[in-house]
Amino acid sequence: MGEDCRANATYDRVVDEADVRVGRWTRRPVLVLWGKEGDAEDLYGDPLVIWRNGADEVQGRGLEYGHYPKALLAFFSGGV
Incomplete structure (x- = not known):
């Protein structure tokens, strides 16, 4: 597992939860995309x-892809 993913699954999550508890969040629109063949929903x-x-x-x-960014090309080019 890459170090960026490891931090995201552990340390980053703790920091994010602390921000939410004190009312610190973004007021900007957020677009969330995830690969349904990955483990995001399971975890x-x-x-x-x-x-x-x-x-x-x-x-x-969720998109019908795994974790890999190349799979998002169809989505962003209007193919999905």
Whole structure:
């Protein structure tokens, strides 16, 4: 597992939860995309629920892909 992913799954999550507890969140729109073939939903539940705990305007969905960014090309080019 890459170090960035490891921090995201451990330390970053603790820091994010602390920010939400004290009312520190983003007021900007957030687009959340995740690979449904990955383990995001298994590990964390619904990613939109998590982001809605820390942002005012959240939209997004799971894509029928795994973790790899190359798979997002179809989404951003209008193919999905």
